Amino acid sequence: MTTNNTTAAVGFAEKNQARFVEELKALLRIPSVSTLPEHVGDVRRAAEFVAAELKRIGMENVRLIETSTDEEMIADAAGQTRVVPPRLGHPLVYADWLHAEGKPTVLCYGHYDVQPPDPLEEWKTPPFEPTERDGNIYARGAVDDKGQMWMHVKALESLMAAGGGKLPVNVRVIVEGEEEVGGEGIAAFVREHGEKLKADVALVSDTEMFAPELPTLCVGLRGMIYTEIEARGARTDLHSGMYGGAAPNPFVALAQVIAKLKDEDGKILIPGFYDKVEKPTDAELKAWKALSFDEEHYRETEVGSIALTGEPGYSVLERTWARPTLDVHGMPGGFTGAGAKTVIPAKAVAKVSMRLVPDMTPAESFMQYKAYVESICPKGIEVEVRLIHAGDAIVVSTDNEYVRAATAAMHEVFGKETVFVRGGGSIPIVGDFERELKIPTVMMGFGLPDDNLHAPNEKFHLANFHRGIESIVRFFARLGA
């Protein structure tokens, strides 16, 4: 592709900014909430909307791929095994254009489903009536991920228009509709039909910039193990008046176990847990230190607690990006209604997860955790430790041509060096691409830290929408040069 073509594509995108935003609004009006059965038709409508546009701009082999999940056996909160029947999922949208001979193939990933909008009363304007205010577009899904996915589509349209129906690289597009409900459908598809997504690199725009005006690539994600500890004491629920002082209490036991899992400074006490933790490189640490990050501002505006917690001696960024953590999410069992019920429950459960960092592995970490919990099980109590799900931690190398092309492209747009950050959460599909397709992922996202992801008043900064399109145009152009 010639530089002229790139300039033409950027010009096309610039000239069509208003239309691109109007199209995005139309997509945002579709309440494609994947977790709510009453929106199943809306979710499909969003898939069809995306497919139609991919077809219109000249992509080929555009189709919806139906997904389904296998029958599953799960243990419920009461410890009973339940069968989750196989069920139809939300469709994947697939498209490709594979005529750039000798050029690399990019797999563009995004998702068209959104989180539920509750609590509705906290939205300033309705979640599915996209509204522009102060240079932002407010709507559920604005940044996560409809707006960012639409950048891919619009970058492809601009390149097609400038290239006379041709792209500078080969492209496959896969857009899922279950990201907010676990992404089982696409995971199964990648596992079973990986050859249909054959590519050299994946492009994911579902992350954020570290700060406005600061081009950012996400190059690491924490892994996780999500577990349940079930503590059983008496055979049946007992009255605390009659048996208090003799019968073991599973909640007290779980409290004693949890208090031994993590000390009051936030250090995890599981023997061997930190053995494989790899320190970020000096270059990374230096880069993170250079980032403008005000812990007090973060505490006040993002967390809202009276103090932050976590391991002493590590910055918030290190603690949330590069250190393993342990959290308790809920403790089902016993009496949870209003008022007083004096029961010593026969059993109680703690839902405990740990975030993992390279080079920890879910299998080893879970074994260490399980053995430790069993070893500290209080008197009179039997524990069962269950793994609910697991995901690998990921660090992508910054030393490859794709990352170099991405940073160069963003430098042209923002006039600044790209910062490399990590994310504290997991984007499981990135692990699937690495494991199943053996390809690296470029996580080039254009959200902002205050975009209210998963919360009321989600927004996308429109300048970033347009800069994102230009960055992707230039990224593709460089890969095809």
Added chain:
Amino acid sequence: MTTNNTTAAVGFAEKNQARFVEELKALLRIPSVSTLPEHVGDVRRAAEFVAAELKRIGMENVRLIETSTDEEMIADAAGQTRVVPPRLGHPLVYADWLHAEGKPTVLCYGHYDVQPPDPLEEWKTPPFEPTERDGNIYARGAVDDKGQMWMHVKALESLMAAGGGKLPVNVRVIVEGEEEVGGEGIAAFVREHGEKLKADVALVSDTEMFAPELPTLCVGLRGMIYTEIEARGARTDLHSGMYGGAAPNPFVALAQVIAKLKDEDGKILIPGFYDKVEKPTDAELKAWKALSFDEEHYRETEVGSIALTGEPGYSVLERTWARPTLDVHGMPGGFTGAGAKTVIPAKAVAKVSMRLVPDMTPAESFMQYKAYVESICPKGIEVEVRLIHAGDAIVVSTDNEYVRAATAAMHEVFGKETVFVRGGGSIPIVGDFERELKIPTVMMGFGLPDDNLHAPNEKFHLANFHRGIESIVRFFARLGA
């Protein structure tokens, strides 16, 4: 009353056993769960059922007395005063028959409300479909306290029938509908209208026999404070991927607090908590030692855990009757569904109660507890410690004519000497009777240790239901002799 009348009353009860049980079943079918707002109509229905029967058997002045709680001022964790508005309670059922001139007046107390039936799936037959199996009647409230309260009503009916509409003693009946939610309504009524319950002795049948065939009077009860600790961290629920390692976790905090409330041997760690604990008398300790009690059998058949817990150096009977204890009943908040949700909840609650023994007082014990919890509140967390309800511990004298009449009556029925025990639970009204009405209480109960009080498959041994009626008939006859 003549011996002939007593024999006739006992005969009447015997002849009508089947009807008595059918009536009890009708009462047990009413799900009068006082703690659940959706059952407020059922609770009233149960009150009306009891009132109608008292009227039918010839009791006088039968009426429902509405209860309400006063406006209350409480101090929250931040030291701010909050107003708890006055609210309507569940009604008291009152009846009397006061024409036995020169004879003592007995105040019969019982309650028609029941505990919630959860967990429903553990009931072999539904909790509100009373079912007979192996000589027992299974239903929520079978023994606590509908079945035992019904013994009073049926003893009165039998005496009325035998005496031609006359009772051998004066009787007042007061049946409450809030025993399982703290009994505030009756406590206020006793405090404010004590003269309307003027009596010489109270009869309470809400306790159990030490062993089958062993007539038992309960002469001591533990008191209690039932509390909630609410722990608040972040302003809203947060994602554990993005914020794990920086945001405080209220469940972890509660676990740390609970682990410091009680050590692994069961010793409560609240400063000053044991200061007022009075040792049982040597005579009591000697009598308890003489009781046939096999801790291993108790562990195996009643508790069913792999080991018993509690303070070393005290027998199970001492630990459950004469030592304070601390239990956790439930920990609402966060995610309790099946599967994985990676939320760091903004807040979580622990429902914690303590059993008290003479001479501890609820007010002082709660203050010690609250101050201690606040002092050990983990970093980043704010706690609010709330008192849900409280009751005094009591010990009643065994040296009075009412206790002698009761033991003699039971000797006639069971052919055995009565044993004097304490109960680990609380019956707050006994303290109110002692303090406000200045009368002793005879706690003559006919439950059995394995009756599953407050648990699934609650039952009442039908032989004890009938022997209870006969015992009460003979007790009244002796008091009126």
